Amino acid sequence: xxxxxxxxxxxxxxxxxxxxxxxxxxxxxxxxxxxxxxxxxxxxxxxxxxxxxxxxxxxxxxxxxxxxxxxxxxxxxxxxxxxxxxxxxxxxxxxxxxxxxxxxxxxxxxxxxxxxxxxxxxxxxxxxxxxxxxxxxxxxxxxxxxxxxxxxxxxxxxxxxxxxxxxxxxxxxxxxxxxxxxxxxxxxxxxxxxxxxxxxxxxxxxxxxxxxxxxxxxxxxxxxxxxxxxxxxxxxxxxxxxxxxxxxxxxxxxxxxxxxxxxxxxxxxxxxxxxxxxxxxxxxxxxxxxxxxxxxxxxxxxxxxxxxxxxxxxxxxxxxxxxxxxxx
Amino acid sequence: xxxxxxxxxxxxxxxxxxxxxxxxxxxxxxxxxxxxxxxxxxxxxxxxxxxxxxxxxxxxxxxxxxxxxxxxxxxxxxxxxxxxxxxxxxxxxxxxxxxxxxxxxxxxxxxxxxxxxxxxxxxxxxxxxxxxxxxxxxxxxxxxxxxxxxxxxxxxxxxxxxxxxxxxxxxxxxxxxxxxxxxxxxxxxxxxxxxxxxxxxxxxxxxxxxxxxxxxxxxxxxxxxxxxxxxxxxxxxxxxxxxxxxxxxxxxxxxxxxxxxxxxxxxxxxxxxxxxxxxxxxxxxxxxxxxxxxxxxxxxxxxxxxxxxxxxxxxxxxxxxxxxxxxx
Numbered sequence: 221x222x223x224x225x226x227x228x229x230x231x232x233x234x235x236x237x238x239x240x241x242x243x244x245x246x247x248x249x250x251x252x253x254x255x256x257x258x259x260x261x262x263x264x265x266x267x268x269x270x271x272x273x274x275x276x277x278x279x280x281x282x283x284x285x286x287x288x289x290x291x292x293x294x295x296x297x298x299x300x301x302x303x304x305x306x307x308x309x310x311x312x313x314x315x316x317x318x319x320x321x322x323x324x325x326x327x328x329x330x331x332x333x334x335x336x337x338x339x340x341x342x343x344x345x346x347x348x349x350x351x352x353x354x355x356x357x358x359x360x361x362x363x364x365x366x367x368x369x370x371x372x373x374x375x376x377x378x379x380x381x382x383x384x385x386x387x388x389x390x391x392x393x394x395x396x397x398x399x400x401x402x403x404x405x406x407x408x409x410x411x412x413x414x415x416x417x418x419x420x421x422x423x424x425x426x427x428x429x430x431x432x433x434x435x436x437x438x439x440x441x442x443x444x445x446x447x448x449x450x451x452x453x454x455x456x457x458x459x460x461x462x463x464x465x466x467x468x469x470x471x472x473x474x475x476x477x478x479x480x481x482x483x484x485x486x487x488x489x490x491x492x493x494x495x496x497x498x499x500x501x502x503x504x505x506x507x508x509x510x511x512x513x514x515x516x517x518x519x520x521x522x523x524x525x526x527x528x529x530x531x532x533x534x535x536x537x538x539x540x541x542x543x544x545x546x547x548x
Numbered sequence: 549x550x551x552x553x554x555x556x557x558x559x560x561x562x563x564x565x566x567x568x569x570x571x572x573x574x575x576x577x578x579x580x581x582x583x584x585x586x587x588x589x590x591x592x593x594x595x596x597x598x599x600x601x602x603x604x605x606x607x608x609x610x611x612x613x614x615x616x617x618x619x620x621x622x623x624x625x626x627x628x629x630x631x632x633x634x635x636x637x638x639x640x641x642x643x644x645x646x647x648x649x650x651x652x653x654x655x656x657x658x659x660x661x662x663x664x665x666x667x668x669x670x671x672x673x674x675x676x677x678x679x680x681x682x683x684x685x686x687x688x689x690x691x692x693x694x695x696x697x698x699x700x701x702x703x704x705x706x707x708x709x710x711x712x713x714x715x716x717x718x719x720x721x722x723x724x725x726x727x728x729x730x731x732x733x734x735x736x737x738x739x740x741x742x743x744x745x746x747x748x749x750x751x752x753x754x755x756x757x758x759x760x761x762x763x764x765x766x767x768x769x770x771x772x773x774x775x776x777x778x779x780x781x782x783x784x785x786x787x788x789x790x791x792x793x794x795x796x797x798x799x800x801x802x803x804x805x806x807x808x809x810x811x812x813x814x815x816x817x818x819x820x821x822x823x824x825x826x827x828x829x830x831x832x833x834x835x836x837x838x839x840x841x842x843x844x845x846x847x848x849x850x851x852x853x854x855x856x857x858x859x860x861x862x863x864x865x866x867x868x869x870x871x872x873x874x875x876x
Contacts, residue, residue, distance in 0.1 A: 312641065
């Protein structure tokens with residue numbers, strides 16, 4: 221493999237000059253620059269990112285910690301994070317925490333020793349203070365943290381408002397909300413508050429039921445949903461806090477002899493591919509995951525380059541009408 | 549941040565000795581080792597992976613190229629690749645190619661300059677020869693390549709055999725197979741061959757229809773499926789080459805007035821979460837993605853450490869019966 225020295229010899233300049241060209245530092249005449257580039261090309265010279273990282277004490281790598289890669293929401297998020305990072309010549313080092321404290325701490329140390337340029341935290345068991353003390357920019361994603369560089373979230377409250385309003389407009393009189401995970405405070409809890417706000421304002425009967433964390437990791441809420449639907453036969457409108465939950469509401473409703481949308485209208489949250497793959501398809505609250513990912517990566521890179529960035533960015537949601545609330 | 553020098557000073561040994569302890573090289577007495585570890589702990593010393601990588605000319609990073617992160621199959625695969633790598637203290641650098649030649653070439657150069665320890669290639673537009681010339685181990689995953697370190701695939705032919713046999717056992721007389729992408733040769737094509745093999749042996753009518761690449765990236769085959777189902781009303785058993793296609797067969801069948809499983813029995817492929825989230829749930833061919841991921845990462849790491857590894861690893865598939873072929 222060709223080295224800096226080979227390039228220098230071939231182009232007839234010093235190693236220092238080649239290094240300056242590579243790092244775009246100091247004055248270099250156009251002529252010299254061209255000579256060096258020509259030699260690099262002819263020798264098929266590949267700059268060593270590791271050596272460059274060492275001299276900068278920073279790499280072109282962004283560390284990303286998510287709780288559950290396979291979950292359709294995180295799969296979609298990672299898709300766009302990678303696209304956004306790649307456009308700016310950064311790479312994603314992907315870590316799955318399964319919300320385990322121990323793993324998050326391990327990743328933290330690993331990010332530090334790999335000199336990542338920034339960390340994107342979509343999981344939050346570790347005290348965020350541990351991340352801050354690293355002196356590496358940290359963007360938190362849909363997590364309640366009051367320190368860190370930037371926190372990104374969608375307008376969860378507005379999502380709850382849109383869902384409840386739509387169900388009421390569809391004629392529902394007895395609303396039910398399957399909300400986020402018990403015992404974990406998250407921005408997503410605001411979905412429930414938005415839902416309650418509208419129900420109270422409109423004087424519509426409503427109940428909120430929290431899902432269990434264990435069910436979240438198994439992506440299996442069926443037994444739980446069946447128990448609830450059997451206990452509450454009066455329910456005619458459901459707002460599920462994810463499309464994965466909503467898909468299982470469809471399955472269980474069928475099992476207990478109820479039809480969606482005829483007997484029960486259903487609204488999900490997220491707008492992941494699952495919402496379009498079920499029968500009926502799921503009316504849902506669209507999270508602008510693409511835009512959220514681009515904002516997150518943008519903030520992280522700007523911050524790594526020492527620019528001042530927003531401490532909080534909230535993006536709007538929207539209602540996507542599909543068959544699960546169709547009136548036909 | 550504490551340096552090697554600080555650790556050496558604190559433990560009363562030379563920097564060379566500290567480096568030997570860190571890299572587990574040469575003879576070091578237990579007493580010295582303990583002194584050094586104690587000093588590292590007290591100083592909260594973090595070894596600099598970048599510097600270590602530079603001295604080894606190799607990092608603890610594995611480059612992974614997939615065509616479509618958000619697709620449920622790749623989301624599941626990435627989940628397990630990360631787990632397998634993490635267990636052996638390696639990290640995943642994730643790249644999405646969208647099967648674009650240009651992006652794959654860019655990633656290739658990037659992997660080279662980041663001195664990745666190995667490359668896992670789940671996308672294959674680039675001439676694999678380009679990867680081989682890097683002198684970095686390359687594992688190809690469900691791709692037809694005849695060079696490279698190891699190729700991993702599931703027994704696709706057997707999958708086609710299991711699907712056709714099950715549909716025939718369910719009483720189907722007119723089988724249809726939605727097969728892989730046109731114009732791209734992949735191990736998955738063997739699913740079609742296994743299907744045809746059984747139909748011919750059993751004397752059952754069968755047709756094979758190839759999906760379009762564009763539909764794959766959009767994950768939307770609905771119009772295509774609708775056209776086929778309308779043209780072929782005699783079909784009473786369908787084998788879809790992915791669960792995503794199968795989910796859409798359920799939707800379209802409903803739209804054209806056919807019930808699954810009453811009028812048409814349906815078998816998918818992959819066994820991703822979508823297969824359990826539809827109504828009815830999807831009978832499918834289970835790919836052992838977890839085991840395939842562990843084999844792939846195991847081969848890659850062993851090969852990076854210069855061990856001899858298998859050139860091909862094939863894992864068995866199995867039939868998972870669910871509601872889409874239920875006889876009740």
